[in-house]
Amino acid sequence: MFWGVVPIYWKQMQGVSAFELIAHRIVWSLVFLFGVLAWQGNFPSLRPAFAGARATGLTLLSSLLLTVNWTVYVWAVNEGFIIETSLGYFLVPLMNVSLGSLFLHEKLRRLQWLAIGFAAAGVALLLVRVGHVPWIALSIAVTWTAYGLMKKKSAQGSIAGLTAETLILFPVAAGLLLWWHYRGGGALGHADLRTQAFVLSAGVVTAVPLLMFAYGAQRMRLTSLGLLQYIAPSVQFLIGLFVYHEAFDAVRFQAFGLIWSGLIIYTADTFWAQRRYLLKPARVG
Numbered sequence: 001m002f003w004g005v006v007p008i009y010w011k012q013m014q015g016v017s018a019f020e021l022i023a024h025r026i027v028w029s030l031v032f033l034f035g036v037l038a039w040q041g042n043f044p045s046l047r048p049a050f051a052g053a054r055a056t057g058l059t060l061l062s063s064l065l066l067t068v069n070w071t072v073y074v075w076a077v078n079e080g081f082i083i084e085t086s087l088g089y090f091l092v093p094l095m096n097v098s099l100g101s102l103f104l105h106e107k108l109r110r111l112q113w114l115a116i117g118f119a120a121a122g123v124a125l126l127l128v129r130v131g132h133v134p135w136i137a138l139s140i141a142v143t144w145t146a147y148g149l150m151k152k153k154s155a156q157g158s159i160a161g162l163t164a165e166t167l168i169l170f171p172v173a174a175g176l177l178l179w180w181h182y183r184g185g186g187a188l189g190h191a192d193l194r195t196q197a198f199v200l201s202a203g204v205v206t207a208v209p210l211l212m213f214a215y216g217a218q219r220m221r222l223t224s225l226g227l228l229q230y231i232a233p234s235v236q237f238l239i240g241l242f243v244y245h246e247a248f249d250a251v252r253f254q255a256f257g258l259i260w261s262g263l264i265i266y267t268a269d270t271f272w273a274q275r276r277y278l279l280k281p282a283r284v285g
Contacts, residue, residue: 002209004235007077007085008243009205012198016187018075020180021202022067024187026166026173028203033163040159048156049164056168062150063165069143070206076136082240083248088140089233090259094119094266095145096229103149106221111269118262122255129251151217158214162207224270230263 013021037043049059076085094116100106126134154161180186187199216228240246 001231001235002212003089003232005239006205006209007082007236007239009198010074010077011244013187013195014078015191015195016199018071018078020177020187021074021199022071023173023176024199025070025202025206026067026169027177028200029207030163030166030170030203032203032207033159033166036159037163042160045157045160046164046167049161058150059164060168062147062154062161063169065143065147065150066165066210067169069140069147072136072139072143076140080244080246081136082236082244083246083252084134084136085140086233086236086240087134087256087259088137089144089229089236090256090263091119091123091137091141092144092148092233093229094262095141096148097266099145099149100221109269109273111265115262115266115269118265119259122258122262125251125255125258129255148213148217151214154218158211158218162210162214166207230267 010021037045048055050056073085073088076082097106097108097112098116101108123134123138126132151161156164177186177188181188184190188196191199241248
């Protein structure tokens with residue numbers, strides 16, 4: 001729900017570039033997360049993220065995936081593409097299923113393959129009828145799914161993992177903010193007080209749901225994680241359509257209909273599979 005309504009928050013800063021907003025997100029998230037770790041007395045938990053070249057490389061990769069995801073998302077929201085961002089997050093559950101099969105060896109059932117086929121047909125319809133690749137949606141879906149997979153395989157706690165990911169890009173983000181401020185183009189000290197207040201809150205607004213996501217991703221199957229993530233794009237879609245009145249023509253309706261059909265098939269299959277598992281007699285001996 002939190003992620004579903006967050007486009008309204010980003011819309012309050014349309015005069016600030018997406019790159020600057022993401023730099024602020026990194027800097028102020030780190031301040032917030034350091035405060036949490038200081039309160040817990042748990043700074044040593046950061047060491048595994050930088051224990052050798054491989055660990056540091058994985059931390060950097062996670063951080064870059066998250067940064068690309070948020071940059072595309074924030075830019076798209078403020079440019080009037082909330083509905084397309086919702087399409088990206090609608091695709092995430094089905095991509096989770098695909099990657100769960102590919103990397104975590106989670107066996108897919110026939111109806112799950114059918115659901116993925118419907119989603120692919122929806123994307124193909126947009127490509128053929130609208131005439132362009134829905135790159136915003138695909139970028140969001142791919143980066144967020146890959147990030148979720150990495151969190152699933154991570155041995156670090158949610159707070160330590162997110163802090164390490166933020167810390168590794170902090171020098172770049174802070175350097176950019178100082179440069180923009182020096183050139184007189186940054187929001188802080190130049191925008192109105194309301195905008196500056198929103199900018200300074202970017203750390204908390206983005207860190208809290210990410211912590212909840214990282215905590216949950218390590219404790220449930222990717223299929224269950226995908227099921228719960230239907231909520232955010234549904235709310236985003238409704239906000240884009242009814243609050244900001246974005247375009248939604250017949251072709252887009254048909255494409256979304258195919259993807260929603262895939263989600264319905266996948267949801268029903270997941271429900272039936274869990275029901276069969278719960279009703280299955282326990283083995284004795």
